[in-house]
Amino acid sequence: MDTDTPRGGGTNVDNEAPRIEPTVETDAATKTEDAELERTLGLAGGLAIGIGTMIGAGIFVFPGLAAGRAGPAAAGSFAIGAVIALFVALPASELATAMPKSGGGYYFISRGLGTLAGTVVGLSLWLGLVFATAFYLVGFGYYAVDTLAELGIAVGNGWVIPLALLFGAGFTVLNVTGTENAAKLQNGIVALLLSILTFFLGFGGLDALGLVGEPAAPERFAPFGAVPVLTTAALVFTSYLGFAQIATVAGEMRNPGRNLPLSMVGSVVIVGVLYVATIFVATSAFGSERLADLGETAMVEVGRHYLGPIGAVAIVFGGLLATISSANASILSTSRAVYAVSRDALLPRWASRINLRYGTPHVALGLAGGPILALTATGRVTILAEVASFLHLVMYGLICVALVALRRDEPTWYDPDFRVPGYPVVPAVGAVASFGLIAFMQPTSQLIGVAVMVATAGWYVYYARNVTLRGVL
Amino acid sequence: MSRVLVPLAVLEGESVSPGLVDLLAPADVTVLGYHVLPEQTPPDQARVQYGDRATAALETLTATFEAAGGAADSRLAFTHDRDRTIDRVAEETGSQAYVLPGIAESIDRLLVPLTGDVAADRVLAFVADLIGDREIGVTLFLATDAEADGRLLLEEAAETLAGRGVETESTLVVSEGPLDALGGRAFDALTEDAAAHDAVVVGERAPSLQSLLFGDEAERIAAESVGPVLVVRHSEDSAAASEP
Numbered sequence: 001m002d003t004d005t006p007r008g009g010g011t012n013v014d015n016e017a018p019r020i021e022p023t024v025e026t027d028a029a030t031k032t033e034d035a036e037l038e039r040t041l042g043l044a045g046g047l048a049i050g051i052g053t054m055i056g057a058g059i060f061v062f063p064g065l066a067a068g069r070a071g072p073a074a075a076g077s078f079a080i081g082a083v084i085a086l087f088v089a090l091p092a093s094e095l096a097t098a099m100p101k102s103g104g105g106y107y108f109i110s111r112g113l114g115t116l117a118g119t120v121v122g123l124s125l126w127l128g129l130v131f132a133t134a135f136y137l138v139g140f141g142y143y144a145v146d147t148l149a150e151l152g153i154a155v156g157n158g159w160v161i162p163l164a165l166l167f168g169a170g171f172t173v174l175n176v177t178g179t180e181n182a183a184k185l186q187n188g189i190v191a192l193l194l195s196i197l198t199f200f201l202g203f204g205g206l207d208a209l210g211l212v213g214e215p216a217a218p219e220r221f222a223p224f225g226a227v228p229v230l231t232t233a234a235l236v237f238t239s240y241l242g243f244a245q246i247a248t249v250a251g252e253m254r255n256p257g258r259n260l261p262l263s264m265v266g267s268v269v270i271v272g273v274l275y276v277a278t279i280f281v282a283t284s285a286f287g288s289e290r291l292a293d294l295g296e297t298a299m300v301e302v303g304r305h306y307l308g309p310i311g312a313v314a315i316v317f318g319g320l321l322a323t324i325s326s327a328n329a330s331i332l333s334t335s336r337a338v339y340a341v342s343r344d345a346l347l348p349r350w351a352s353r354i355n356l357r358y359g360t361p362h363v364a365l366g367l368a369g370g371p372i373l374a375l376t377a378t379g380r381v382t383i384l385a386e387v388a389s390f391l392h393l394v395m396y397g398l399i400c401v402a403l404v405a406l407r408r409d410e411p412t413w414y415d416p417d418f419r420v421p422g423y424p425v426v427p428a429v430g431a432v433a434s435f436g437l438i439a440f441m442q443p444t445s446q447l448i449g450v451a452v453m454v455a456t457a458g459w460y461v462y463y464a465r466n467v468t469l470r471g472v473l
Numbered sequence: 474m475s476r477v478l479v480p481l482a483v484l485e486g487e488s489v490s491p492g493l494v495d496l497l498a499p500a501d502v503t504v505l506g507y508h509v510l511p512e513q514t515p516p517d518q519a520r521v522q523y524g525d526r527a528t529a530a531l532e533t534l535t536a537t538f539e540a541a542g543g544a545a546d547s548r549l550a551f552t553h554d555r556d557r558t559i560d561r562v563a564e565e566t567g568s569q570a571y572v573l574p575g576i577a578e579s580i581d582r583l584l585v586p587l588t589g590d591v592a593a594d595r596v597l598a599f600v601a602d603l604i605g606d607r608e609i610g611v612t613l614f615l616a617t618d619a620e621a622d623g624r625l626l627l628e629e630a631a632e633t634l635a636g637r638g639v640e641t642e643s644t645l646v647v648s649e650g651p652l653d654a655l656g657g658r659a660f661d662a663l664t665e666d667a668a669a670h671d672a673v674v675v676g677e678r679a680p681s682l683q684s685l686l687f688g689d690e691a692e693r694i695a696a697e698s699v700g701p702v703l704v705v706r707h708s709e710d711s712a713a714a715s716e717p
Contacts, residue, residue, distance in 0.1 A: 028561050035524050037516040038552035102515045175513050332513050339518050359510045
């Protein structure tokens, strides 16, 4: 509806202005002038979003690829990723408690650094999620083929992409028409995954340390040197993108001052520990060369090695669930990303329309669905993952910069419940590490990432250069 | 007179029937217009698109209650979780009861079940306040496995209401099995009785395994009888304690 009066500065090419209204935030609801928006997510829900988004890629898709690049030191690559993610999660937590609104990183950056940075990040985030979803879907395709193989139906890897496309289309349709509360399902999936992994890691860990089973042949920790450890860290950073998704639902989280920092930092710590342990166990089971040969579903063979057929089935099942939950959570986030920028007049308002029948954002979901399928069809796992990481890392770096910018001339509205320990070192390290990690990616990924950012900046100049968002709450 | 919350799914066209409006005339009414969204959709997105339409509908509904002589205001909420929203707004407005609207042309007789672990005193006080000096009768209903105790409780309840000038009848169902299992004899008897009455007033219960599996008792009664169901809330202390 275009009837209410906007307060944001300036208008876009379509003569729409940012829709910014005064709100009162309580722990249980956001109150605008005419309505209340219930906060319904608790700490468990926040953790489930974070862990559920992250865990699919990190444990089930990357071990083989990462071990092939870095050897057993791939565990170090995952640890580096976790530390960088933590250095960003802390500043992001402070900003999220100061601005507990839907939109997450985009919102902080547009308010802290202005419209240009906001447009680039907002649209890049959307595309980053599109790339990430495509990556998760390809991972899902590999696990689907392996599942069929475990069931005795060998179809070969030629079916990976068709299956990924089929399910990608299916998830999109499901998200447009599905009104059942899938959050509870997501919580269940995450709990199930965590128990499968804990059991597997507990047993595999004992074996790897030589306490049970036969001792494995020792291997040099970093056979290829230090640089591959860093390039691998750049590749596998996709495994940590989920914590920022928690910030995108900040407006729906109960008691945000407590639950946002806890769920962001907590989910990074939990999955970081799981990842490092998993890689350790996987590289102890087989040499890294063997893992690399096994590729995207190497973990299935690791499961078989430790626990026999049951282990293989458990990992295949876990991998299916995890890639589904990652893909689905990311598709959901794309529509929130579109909503956040179109509310601020950086995209046409029709892009965020919802339908009354299902109550779902069908336009935004449809807009994401097409590109997701096109990217899935390329099947380029490493490129998809790196571009997704690239676009997110730019946002993470800018989140840290936005925190510093806001802290330097603290506006009166800036009153976070959670303040970063070790300011300004933590955000500075977070920014440098985020931008630095980009340098270790493949040239193709860097090129695509830069092209996306230039294109979004071009969109700003064409469409929204008269919109002002800095400090507009 | 106390405040009653009337939650309505405004954007789905849910409305109130004349019988309910008349019944609530002595009470202060807060109409809570709500709209439930799937989790894919941020509540704010729905507010932007449908806020005006919902506000207009709420104004009409509020006017209906005012026309019947009571004081009425309204709240509008977009949510993923209807029950949580009703709880919160009831708490914030200090509402003693909330309503599952149902349909009733006129309300001459209320069914008041006292089965199980309900705060009978609060329910009876609310019923007496609501009826006031109007010609509305009450049927007290109790299902129990201890006949003598049950009879005593019903007599006390009837006396309480008679003391406030309310005419009562009583139904006692003696049941061996679990008292409120879905499809159990006691619940069947209750819904049969409910269908024969214009409206039901029940006390809110703490969530149990059974209510998780089969749905809230009040909602099951509402589904079985067509009429409005008024749910008298826990006292403030116990409501605060049940917050997860």
